[in-house]
Amino acid sequence: MREFWIHIDKPLPPENLNEIIRAASESCATILVPSSGLEKVKASGLRTVSASDADIILVEELDWSKIEQLKAQGKSLCARITVRSSVDEEKALKAAEAGFGFLLISCPNWKVIPLENLIARSRGKVRLIAEVSSVEEAKLALETLEIGVDGIALAASTQTDIKEAKKILSDISLKEKKIALVSAKVVSLRQLSLGHRVCIDTCEIMAPV
Secondary structure, three states: OOEEEEEOOOOOOHHHHHHHHHHHHHHOOEEEOOHHHHHHHHHOOOOEEEOOOOOEEEEOOOOHHHHHHHHHOOOEEEEEEEOOOHHHHHHHHHHHHOOOOEEEEEOOOOOHHHHHHHHHHHOOOOEEEEEEOOHHHHHHHHHHHHOOOOEEEEEOOOHHHHHHHHHHHHHHHHHHHHOOOOOOOOOOOOOOOOOOOOOOOOHHHOOOO
16 A cells, blocks of 8 residues: 655644645545644644654654664654765665665655666665655656655645545555456467567566476
């Protein structure tokens, strides 16, 4: 199941915050929130991400001694990294190897290439979450490399944007449920006319029977 986070990156008027919380509840979303708004969001029963006292602890500075302390306390951790260069990519991968549960990535300069690299190199090691500022960016991140990130953190916006982003996530989940790899036996070969080329490389897992 893909992660759906809503990012509240600045203080909001009470009525706006209530709208975001209501939309998040309807979409079963997680809220990424600064400490100033944490208590109100926690009171709603939603899963929270914040720098302290949240369900998932957000780590923005990779202080490894502090990280080890948090891990020893059984805390679920999310490393937040801004990727502007290959150096930042390596920093993100180091965090993935260090046992973080989540990796929250912002790519302000260029979107696709860093996500492609991180999807390919961190898959199975960490839940990769992409920070996005629009529904269009959310769709791009979820379809990159035809695999996509493990989730998105959508900047707090309108209820409409939240519902549209949730629909994209639901559609992708539905497609993933419908497509499954199953065992099959090749019984014949025949030449066909021109068409789309599809290749599934299974050579490494083949063996004599």
